[in-house]
Amino acid sequence: MFMKTYAFAFLLLLCIALCASQDVEFTFNGFTGSNLMLDGVASIESNGLLRLTNNTSQKKGHAFYPSPVRFGSNTSSFSTTFVFVFVPEKSGIGGQGMAFFISPTNNLSTAMAAEYLGLFNEENEGKSTNHIFAVEFDTIQNEEYEDKNNNHVGININSLTSNQSEFAGYYDDDSGSFQNLNLMSHKTMQVWVEYESEDKEIKVTLSPVGKSKPNKPLLSYKFDLSVVLKDTMYIGFSSSTGSFPASHYVIGWSFKLNGTAPSIDLSKLPDPPRRNTKELSKVLKIVLPSVFAGFVLICVPIFIYMRRQFKYAELLEDWEVEFGPHRFSYKDLHQATNGFKEKELLGAGGFGRVYRGVLPVSKLEVAIKRVSHGSKQGMKQFIAEVVSIGRLRHRNLVQLFGYCRRRGELLLVYDYMPNGSLDQYLYSGHEKPTLNWIQRFKIIKGVAAGLLYLHEEWEQVVVHRDIKASNVLLDSELNGRLGDFGLAILYDHGTEADITNVVGTMGYLAPELTRTGKASPLTDVFAFGAFMLEVVCGRRPVEPGAQGERIVLVDLVLEHWKQGSLADIVDPQLRETFAIEEIEMVLKLSLLCSHPLPGARPTMQQVMQYLDCGKPLPDLMVSSMNYSMLAILQNEGFDSFVMSYSSQMTSISTQSVGT
Template sequence: MFSKLLVWFLLAIYAASKVDGGDFIYNGFRGANLSLDGSAEITTDGLLLLANSIQQKKGHAFHPIPLNFKPSQGKTQSFSTNFVFAIVPKYQEVRSYGTAFVISPSKEFPGSEVGEYMSIFNPKTIGNSSNHIAAIEFDTYRNPEFGDIDDNHVGIDINGLNSNSSAPAAYFSNMSGGFKNLSLISGELMHVWVEYNGLQNLLNVTLFPIHLPKPDLPLLSMRVDLSPIVLEDMYIGFASSTKTVPSSTYILGWSFKMNGQAQVLDPRHLPKLPRIGPKKKSKLLTIGLPVIVIFFTLTAISAIGLIVRSKIKFADVLEDWEREYGPHRFSYKSLFMATKGFRNKELLGVGGFGRVYRGILSASKMEVAVKRVSHESRQGMREFISEIVSLGRLRHRNLVRLLGYCRRKRELLLVYDFMPNGSLDKFLFNHPNSMLSWSRRFRIIKGIASGLLYLHEEWEQVVLHRDIKASNVLLDSEMNGRLGDFGLARLYDHGTDPQTTHMVGTLGYLAPEMTKTGKATTSTDVYAFGAFMLEVACGRRPIDPRSSADEGILVEWVWECLRRGRILAAADPKLGHDYEVEEMELVLKLGLLCSHPLSAARPSMRQVMQFLDRDAPLPELLSDGLGAAILAVGGYKGFDDLRLSYPSYLEQGFANTSSVQESVLTGGR
């Protein structure tokens, strides 16, 4: 009785073990109950090592309990399995043999051979229907005798190694919609699904990289009824072998389920492959670190180069004696940045002494005009800069303020208040569609006269401008005239004589006596102001080589109009009759008086202001001695005629200007 109970108990345990064995999962094999032989082993890291690169022999790893594939009616039931494996060759460029998932009536294969027989068959058993073996091979060696398509393929094998269906190792890309090749001996982890539908007799094999989701299409799909091949109780497992070329085959995880989908392996829970060969050096150390060092070295060198270049580029000429002028001294860098590198788009104009640029000072956001003047280092520069700084203290509503200066190499940069409407000469000659009314012109003339009176008599020193002309009269936002460009200005104390010895200025505005003495005085400024008044009233330049001989010199032509009793004929024709007659006559006659060839006949700027304000009557020009003498000869056709008719006037230094070659004369102090 006891023996019968023991038999029934053992049968029950056996039956239960068969049922439990139909559904399992191994996320790593540490502590797993597997049947191992040959070179197969479970490493301390939980990896299933089927064949290693040292021992050239076969290896098998099987589930220890057979599974019931035919519970009823002799029909093989559905099943699915998925596993992760890697084949790591000892030499990357040399092919070895692969591995296979096997369904077999036995977990032992006596007489099987390694190498091309996958440690499952031998020359006598291969191809026999009595084997009852189904396998999925992952072959990494081409054996022509078995009809292999290449040395990197997946095949479905029945009772042998001549694959019933095979394809190059690849996976279907859900993104691109096509198959992408895989290398079975790359050492990379591969994920495999083997699924059999017993109702449809359909066997699918899907291969893909472990980091991707399962593809929508399998690599192999074969119609096959496994019922004649698979017996009732079968073992499942893996077989692998090495022979001539060593390699290591690892299984990292495995799950299986009968009549359903096997549990999905989670890559995060699988063990790691061991390091093969010498430890790889970090790319950060081998590549990144040298690149970083080189990068920072080059960056440092570039930075130093830029600093040195910047210092050279923005280097100023600064001597010890200039430190006392700190508030009036601009750095070259600040002016370079203000004018955007002296770009042509910021250019306001070009004169005889240099170019003028618009700029915005970064610190104060103040608009300025920067004039670049070439200069040579010479004796007297200290006095010259001292005068510039002194001029910076001038304050008058009709003067453009000189803010300061900068010296760099052979350049002198003068910084002025910015006048948004530009210079007066542009409105007189370059804006045909923007005619300047007489009332504005008269107000500008009075404003410049007031500014000159301040320079000559009302400031702490006498200031000689030495370059009064329409292009140096700038217009502010309200179209008020302001005398600017003090680059040629000179200062001297009241009651003393100026020390200038070289003739500077612009032809047409130069007093006749300057050609002999080269000496600038307040009277020579008055002469230039007279030419300026005629220029504004007549809308003509003081010297115009393009005009006829009778009209080429403006002063002569206006004198001729006065002699004929038609002084208003000299008025700017663009004005028509839109002007005050008395004001026009006053300006024309006062312009002739101020530009009188004899300096003694010219008024002072205080007298000029009295005439313009109608506080004093204007002298009758025709009763003037020189005026009567000029008219007595019936007029003259240029200064050459005057020189021939009245040689005594040469003693006054009357210039020969019949040949105009330059618009600007410059010189030293």
């Protein structure tokens, strides 16, 4: 009896092993009746569409083939193809994207949405223990993951940073030219992902649906997947949304281990989703009976409608059509702020009034600034710059989402920062908690990193022109984010700005601005120097003194340096919490940035090296004449004297002031 039982068990295990070793092959021409494993917000709709995410923000969804696939210890070759379409809530804007992936587990409950694509989280991002291979279709540019743009395809190994990526598109077989594809265009596309175990090569090919597979792949990457994939793995799709939601659909899918994936029968696929689908029949069932209810019942809704239209009427000109994806409706902004109620007011001043709001559909928390304007000649250029700035992506910049124009006012929509502006922490007494030196130094470095991105790392040069503590906002973790780009200008690298009007705030204006009016990255560096002094000293750059005189902070710090008493100028609230060497380095760097001569100032790249990498500061010349006097002489036309005088200044060694 024992031998029979043993023999039966052996045969059963042998059968399982044989089944497991068989090559896996399947085809889904739509997903009606499929037994895919789903989690998060993923669902299969009645018409057979696999919907990974819906129009809600900060969500994730997964769909797994129900059985694990045995790739073997040396990772077998495989091939897969699928048809997909992305449908943004707002035309052209949505995220974060989708990925085909292979994972050792079908439990990704700890993975995060937004930029993590539902695959990783803050703790495991980039770790080899993930054993995850993915092909991402990314619609948001994240600088920290070295994304090429907000419309790219990437091959990812255990990380959100792609091993190889390219702009979304395909190579035309006839001309050989590259054809761009917009992942957020609501156009259906097909993808082929192939791995050849013998050549250790991964290929990814993309094309519009219905077009035969291009001969040249979009991506071709040599990599041995056997060092990543385990013997048995799960395959499927992952997607996530961020601040701007979108729906991510897979319409058909086929896969084969050790062979070419079967062709998808496009004629059998369910129809792709429509834009803003509405059930017209239901509307007619309600409207048509009301017609017979009488003339009055018809006129009343029409009157109410016309009244609402007037209430939410916007100013929209033909040239604004191209900026459509960045334009918000006034109705949405009105609802987001509960009618711009006083209780939602965050601040007010000469710049306008800022309100907190929650957008009605996405539930995104935003800050909305209302600024008066006239429909003047420069408005088109200004809106174009607003839209361009809205494409900036950096963790130390407040994101500008878009705008709205209505009846003589401009409304700018920003990401909401829960901890308000930095100046509230520096000057509001006991209303806000005191920031210690570690927090302040982190804020300084964050703003510096944001400025480096604006000046040198983005596709154009962006000069902010209004750097100050009140324009630095703090997120939930007290990270400093530079905001308020209302005065910013943009121009191409290798050229100069052609704007010559003087704008900004007294105390932060570089002396050459009053003569030429020309802003440049070095005028931003000057303002950043004043900002650093503000953060370290807890004082404004220019303060009223006795008998109507002005106290200029940079001259006060310079005087303390001459006397060897830099520690005395530090914010009294920091006296017990800072390292003297570090804080003196920041003060000296502030003076270097605030130098009246532009050529003596460092670039933001050099500033980051001083702050982040410990690069030693150059010896700064100190004399009996203060910076304000040198600036005045320069502006009065004594340039040659200023240059000569500066060259004769005595170099004070860093040892004499304690560094």
